[in-house]
Amino acid sequence: MNDPAKWNKEDIIKIERSLHRYIPLIQFYNIEPTDFFYKVYCYKDILPQDLIHDLLEFHIVPNKKPKVNIPPSKKPNSKFELDSTLIESIHVLLFASWIDKKDSSHYNQKIFLMNLNYCIVQVGMD
Numbered sequence: 001m002n003d004p005a006k007w008n009k010e011d012i013i014k015i016e017r018s019l020h021r022y023i024p025l026i027q028f029y030n031i032e033p034t035d036f037f038y039k040v041y042c043y044k045d046i047l048p049q050d051l052i053h054d055l056l057e058f059h060i061v062p063n064k065k066p067k068v069n070i071p072p073s074k075k076p077n078s079k080f081e082l083d084s085t086l087i088e089s090i091h092v093l094l095f096a097s098w099i100d101k102k103d104s105s106h107y108n109q110k111i112f113l114m115n116l117n118y119c120i121v122q123v124g125m126d
Contacts, residue, residue, distance in 0.1 A: 001027070004042045004045065023051070028051065028055055029055070029066050029068075030070070037059075
């Protein structure tokens with residue numbers, strides 16, 4: 001059941017019915033072309049054909065705008081400025097994984113927001 005190429009018509013119908021309500025929630029247009037080809041396109045039989053056509057056109061035709069309104073990407077900007085002299089941005093991922101008790105690889109592409117709750121500023125004292 002893990003290999004879409006081996007699904008029969010009955011499997012496709014069952015999976016399509018199970019996932020139908022979740023398809024609109026997926027931000028397909030924010031998926032990188034390589035990931036789309038290798039990780040999404042293999043499921044073309046359970047996705048709406050007009051969606052597959054639009055996605056193929058979007059990824060293949062240069063400067064092609066999608067036919068639907070795309071919500072802003074939830075993908076974090078990997079080039080954020082970290083205002084710290086103690087840590088680098090890579091450490092933020094590690095700290096987030098510790099806080100949530102997750103493997104550090106969990107946050108490679110996850111969105112998170114960390115607030116500075118405590119700050120000590122050393123001031124010269126005479």
